[in-house]
Amino acid sequence: MSDNLMSRRKFLVSAGTVAAAASIAGIGLAKAAPDAGAVGTMPPWPYPTEIAKQPDPETLARRAYEVYYSSGCAEATWWPIVEFLAQDAANASTWATLPRNVFKFGGGGVGGWGTLCGTCNGSAAIIALCGGSGKITDEIMQYYGETPLPTNGIDKAVAAGWTPTPIAPATSIAQPLPNVPTSTAHSQLCHSSISQWTMMTGKADGGVEQKDRCAKACYDMVLKTTTLLNAYFLNKADVPTGALDPSIATCQVACHSSAKGKMACDSCHDETGAGPHDD
Amino acid sequence: MRKTHLMVLAMVAITIVLAVGAVAAYAGITTDSQKPETTTNAVASYWDAAAITATATDNEGIAYIYHRIDGHAVRLEIVAGQPLSAQVNIPTAMDTPLAAGAHTLKYWAQDINGNVEAQHTVEFEIVADTVKPVTSATSVSVRRGRTATLKYKVADADPTKGTATVKIKIKNRRGRTVKTISAGVKNVNVNQTAKFRCRFAKGVYKYYVYATDASGNKQSKIGYAKLTVK
Numbered sequence: 001m002s003d004n005l006m007s008r009r010k011f012l013v014s015a016g017t018v019a020a021a022a023s024i025a026g027i028g029l030a031k032a033a034p035d036a037g038a039v040g041t042m043p044p045w046p047y048p049t050e051i052a053k054q055p056d057p058e059t060l061a062r063r064a065y066e067v068y069y070s071s072g073c074a075e076a077t078w079w080p081i082v083e084f085l086a087q088d089a090a091n092a093s094t095w096a097t098l099p100r101n102v103f104k105f106g107g108g109g110v111g112g113w114g115t116l117c118g119t120c121n122g123s124a125a126i127i128a129l130c131g132g133s134g135k136i137t138d139e140i141m142q143y144y145g146e147t148p149l150p151t152n153g154i155d156k157a158v159a160a161g162w163t164p165t166p167i168a169p170a171t172s173i174a175q176p177l178p179n180v181p182t183s184t185a186h187s188q189l190c191h192s193s194i195s196q197w198t199m200m201t202g203k204a205d206g207g208v209e210q211k212d213r214c215a216k217a218c219y220d221m222v223l224k225t226t227t228l229l230n231a232y233f234l235n236k237a238d239v240p241t242g243a244l245d246p247s248i249a250t251c252q253v254a255c256h257s258s259a260k261g262k263m264a265c266d267s268c269h270d271e272t273g274a275g276p277h278d279d
Numbered sequence: 280m281r282k283t284h285l286m287v288l289a290m291v292a293i294t295i296v297l298a299v300g301a302v303a304a305y306a307g308i309t310t311d312s313q314k315p316e317t318t319t320n321a322v323a324s325y326w327d328a329a330a331i332t333a334t335a336t337d338n339e340g341i342a343y344i345y346h347r348i349d350g351h352a353v354r355l356e357i358v359a360g361q362p363l364s365a366q367v368n369i370p371t372a373m374d375t376p377l378a379a380g381a382h383t384l385k386y387w388a389q390d391i392n393g394n395v396e397a398q399h400t401v402e403f404e405i406v407a408d409t410v411k412p413v414t415s416a417t418s419v420s421v422r423r424g425r426t427a428t429l430k431y432k433v434a435d436a437d438p439t440k441g442t443a444t445v446k447i448k449i450k451n452r453r454g455r456t457v458k459t460i461s462a463g464v465k466n467v468n469v470n471q472t473a474k475f476r477c478r479f480a481k482g483v484y485k486y487y488v489y490a491t492d493a494s495g496n497k498q499s500k501i502g503y504a505k506l507t508v509k
Contacts, residue, residue, distance in 0.1 A: 152393030159308045179393045199352040
């Protein structure tokens with residue numbers, strides 16, 4: 001597969017064409033911005049609705065593991081699906097217009113800020129780009145927060161003989177560590193997830209084991225996202241119906257009827273449940 | 280043999296070693312989907328400190344046992360040797376010391392093939408007795424040379440372990456101790472007696488009742504009464 005769908009040359013030609021057109025029309029680029037959709041196609045973009053044309057979740061999940069080591073978690077969750085969909089000639093004006101590493105910013109909870117986990121970020125972006133139901137996003141977010149990760153599902157791929165391939169310019173890539181400890185983040189935040197994991201394992205953030213954990217989380221999230229999208233686009237009635245964390249209903253009923261969000265309240269707030277409290 | 284040939288041979292050897300290692304590391308992973316099962320011997324209530332043993336069992340082998348107390352950090356026990364059954368004593372040295380009160384323990388295990396058990400929850404309470412007992416005594420009389428029966432009571436409010444170690448001191452008018460009786464471990468909150476052959480000179484004495492309850496709390500008030508020797 002191509003690692004960079006839009007070449008530098010193609011980009012410069014496109015940019016030059018747009019600039020020339022704007023100049024000829026006598027309008028500035030700033031003024032042209034609102035009409036930028038005219039040079040591309042606004043999402044939602046196509047996703048295969050036939051089984052034969054749909055991506056194999058396992059293949060993309062393995063690719064996610066590889067991409068993680070070159071571009072981080074958000075890109076690893078986003079790029080394998082983009083890369084697959086871009087191969088279809090019919091997607092030349094949509095998926096194929098996306099360059100690699102757009103989602104590199106999302107690594108480490110956005111530039112290392114520890115906010116939204118990059119795997120959630122990348123998955124949610126893909127779901128939105130192809131017009132998937134918001135319920136799929138909910139399901140993905142819940143899956144990340146409430147599943148013991150990494151699932152070590154990638155061990156089965158390794159047992160079957162698969163070995164990850166480094167992405168250029170890298171010449172080597174870490175092999176998955178077998179059967180590592182798992183942890184349930186009960187949060188979608190990078191900070192909470194990794195802090196819990198480091199406290200439990202005693203391993204350092206940024207170390208080999210932490211990278212292994214996150215690379216496998218990318219595998220798990222792409223596997224889940226692709227599986228859900230495949231099912232949804234085969235039959236749009238196949239929408240996940242998973243419930244949100246019970247603490248949300250409890251807190252909203254008790255006090256915070258206007259509270260914003262779908263994250264488990266008790267992932268950050270100690271005091272949950274019925275009855276008055278100070279905050 | 281050329282240098283390049285040696286390098287190729289070395290790479291092939293390394294690949295074979297890695298492949299064999301991978302097969303060994305992942306033996307059973309594709310066929311084993313059975314999750315381990317963990318149980319504990321936890322009871323509802325503990326005096327002073329909890330001592331819980333979690334036992335995990337699995338058909339292929341245990342890799343990790345996890346536990347979490349009161350929502351604090353998850354603690355990980357790495358099990359060596361892939362045994363079919365493994366135990367961990369909770370709380371471990373990693374856990375924050377548990378204060379008296381209600382606690383929640385979550386526990387689960389992971390087998391050697393990556394199967395993770397659903398979390399179990401058990402509630403328990405640690406009861407700490409910090410209430411000091413109070414003693415009381417009743418005035419008695421005895422003929423010199425006969426058996427004297429001292430009457431006393433150790434009151435120990437809940438939470439109590441039900442017993443106290445009792446010592447009785449008998450003092451003369453000047454306040455000098457003329458006899459000490461080690462009554463031993465006695466039930467609290469019931470009337471008790473202590474007997475001895477009284478060879479004291481006729482007169483009025485006082486006996487004082489000291490008690491240390493089973494949690495080590497000494498009496499807050501020393502009960503005393505008259506012993507009249509006729």
